Amino acid sequence: MSCEYGGKTHKGIYITSRNDMAVVKLSSGYNIGVPPSSCTCIEQTVPSTPRSRVVNNTPGLPDLSIVSTGGTIASRIDYRTGSVTSQFDASDILVAIPELAQIANYRTLPLAAILSENMTPAIWQELARAVHAEIRDGATGVIVTHGTDTMAYSAAALSFMIDTPVPIVFVGSQRSADRPSSDNAMNAVCAAAAATSDLGEVAVVMHATTSDDTCAIHRGTRVRKMHTSRRNAFQSVGIPPIGSVAFPSRTVTLTPDAVKRGTHTLALHDNLEPHCALLQFYPGMTPDLLRAYEGYKGLVLAGTGLGHVSTLLIPAIKKLIEAGTIVVMTSQCMHGRVCDRVYDTGRDLLNTGVIEGGDMLPEAALVKLMWVLGNVKDKKNAAEMMQADLKGELNRRSAHGL
Numbered sequence: 424m425s426c427e428y429g430g431k432t433h434k435g436i437y438i439t440s441r442n443d444m445a446v447v448k449l450s451s452g453y454n455i456g457v458p459p460s461s462c463t464c465i466e467q468t469v470p471s472t473p474r475s476r477v478v479n480n481t482p483g484l485p486d487l488s489i490v491s492t493g494g495t496i497a498s499r500i501d502y503r504t505g506s507v508t509s510q511f512d513a514s515d516i517l518v519a520i521p522e523l524a525q526i527a528n529y530r531t532l533p534l535a536a537i538l539s540e541n542m543t544p545a546i547w548q549e550l551a552r553a554v555h556a557e558i559r560d561g562a563t564g565v566i567v568t569h570g571t572d573t574m575a576y577s578a579a580a581l582s583f584m585i586d587t588p589v590p591i592v593f594v595g596s597q598r599s600a601d602r603p604s605s606d607n608a609m610n611a612v613c614a615a616a617a618a619t620s621d622l623g624e625v626a627v628v629m630h631a632t633t634s635d636d637t638c639a640i641h642r643g644t645r646v647r648k649m650h651t652s653r654r655n656a657f658q659s660v661g662i663p664p665i666g667s668v669a670f671p672s673r674t675v676t677l678t679p680d681a682v683k684r685g686t687h688t689l690a691l692h693d694n695l696e697p698h699c700a701l702l703q704f705y706p707g708m709t710p711d712l713l714r715a716y717e718g719y720k721g722l723v724l725a726g727t728g729l730g731h732v733s734t735l736l737i738p739a740i741k742k743l744i745e746a747g748t749i750v751v752m753t754s755q756c757m758h759g760r761v762c763d764r765v766y767d768t769g770r771d772l773l774n775t776g777v778i779e780g781g782d783m784l785p786e787a788a789l790v791k792l793m794w795v796l797g798n799v800k801d802k803k804n805a806a807e808m809m810q811a812d813l814k815g816e817l818n819r820r821s822a823h824g825l
Contacts, residue, residue, distance in 0.1 A: 426457045426462040433455070435447040444456035444458065445457055445458070445459045445462050447462070485564065486530070486561060487619065488529065488531070488564075488566070489530070490534050490550065490557065490568070491532070491535075491567075492534055492539075493535055493537040493539070516568065517529060520607070520608045522612050530557065532557065534549060534550060535549075539571065539573040539577075540573060542570070542573045542576070544697045547584070548693050550580075550581065551584040551693045552691065552693055555585055555689065558585075558588070562589070564590040566611075566615060567591065568611075569594070571629075571648055574593050574595055574627060574657075575627070575646050575657075575786055576786050576789075576790055578646065579784075579786065579790040579791070581593075581625050582814040583794040584692055585690070585692075587623065587689060589618075590617055590624070591626070592614045592618045592622075593625070594610050594628050595629065596610050596611075606629075606630050609635050609638065609670055612673065613670060613673070616668045616673040617675055620675040621675075621684045622640070623681075623683045624643065624681070624682035624815070625814075626640050627641040628640050628668065629654075629656070630657075636669070636670055637669055638667065639655075639657070639664040639667055641664050644816035645659050645661055645816065646660070661758060662680070665677065665681040666678055694794075695794055696721065696796035697793065698720045699719060699721035699793045700721075700723070700789070701789040704726050704727060704732040704736075706733070708736060709735070710738070716743060717748075719743075719748050721748060721749045721751070722748055722749070723750075723752075723785055723789045724752050724777075725755045726752050727754070729761055730753065730761035730762065730772070730779065731768045731769060732768070732772070734771065737775060740775050740777065744777070745776075749778065749806065749809070750775075750776070750777050750778065751778045751779075751792055752777050753788050755785075759782065760782035761780050763779055780809070782817065783816050783817055784816075788809075791813070
């Protein structure tokens with residue numbers, strides 16, 4: 424594509440439209456926004472659907488697929504800028520970590536090369552379809568490499584979108600491969616071990632401690648990144664981890680609560696309703712913020728304590744619900760569950776039609792709400808599904824001591 428900008432003709436690649444402007448990536452790497460009328464299409468290319476390719480094929484080893492989306496595990500330092508950039512795909516990871524070849528044969532699929540703050544519901548759908556296809560075509564386990572910042576959201580999304588008979592293991596790293604303290608190799612090896620185990624659900628596998636001795640296996644709907652940079656940043660919330668992988672022995676231990684391989688029949692349910700949002704309450708919040716979500720299909724509120732917001736907001740919440748928005752209440756507290764029957768504020772919220780979210784993590788509740796509204800049109804059924812445990816996201820009772 425060529426476009427006129429600043430009195431000069433520039434060549435680049437059209438990316439998207441934003442605010443009635445065409446966003447064009449120049450050969451310098453910079454993006455510019457120009458009026459669409461100033462652009463001329465020179466050549467149109469249709470991106471091909473990524474296809475997995477076999478990296479190694481050793482008789483007797485299980486067949487795994489690695490679907491790469493980017494993140495720090497697939498990054499290194501760009502010494503030109505001093506920052507971390509996504510530069511590797513799954514094939515590069517296999518070259519960089521030779522021990523992986525001792526565990527399984529691999530097909531690799533480069534789905535995306537992004538840092539995880541750029542993840543979107545649309546990419547979740549692409550990822551779910553790609554993972555489903557890999558399992559359908561014979562993969563006995565799938566590893567998804569992913570940036571850590573939003574990995575919990577993506578793991579929850581695939582938990583709802585795929586009924587899987589085999590392990591789907593998300594893995595990342597807190598520190599890039601060319602840092603001496605990188606956790607990428609151990610995490611990747613432990614993820615491969617978990618992907619060949621008797622696990623039968625979506626999980627996140629990351630360092631369990633700051634030492635290089637154990638990785639924890641976390642349920643995809645009960646995990647959160649709890650630290651910005653520590654190698655053991657990921658923790659299960661409300662339940663213990665569902666397993667562990669010892670290193671360097673690669674011994675996998677699963678708890679009785681872990682879903683076992685073969686429990687479910689493979690199925691894909693990839694519809695999502697993207698017009699949902701997550702909003703955290705804070706003291707002094709005004710109703711104007713809630714009005715910004717008018718027209719949304721769903722809204723998750725992260726309230727205080729047992730699931731409260733100020734009484735000032737209740738009329739605006741009621742207006743949203745009456746206009747058709749499903750509102751789910753969760754808590755900002757790390758442990759325990761919502762109960763809006765204790766205080767007047769909670770009872771007032773229930774009277775407006777707010778749905779209690781139990782002990783769901785706010786981010787898991789958001790993803791679940793997107794999925795429920797993408798698959799169920801009746802609001803009563805949707806509300807019932809939000810209060811039902813579908814993929815281990817809701818506990819009937821809080822675990823002792825958690």
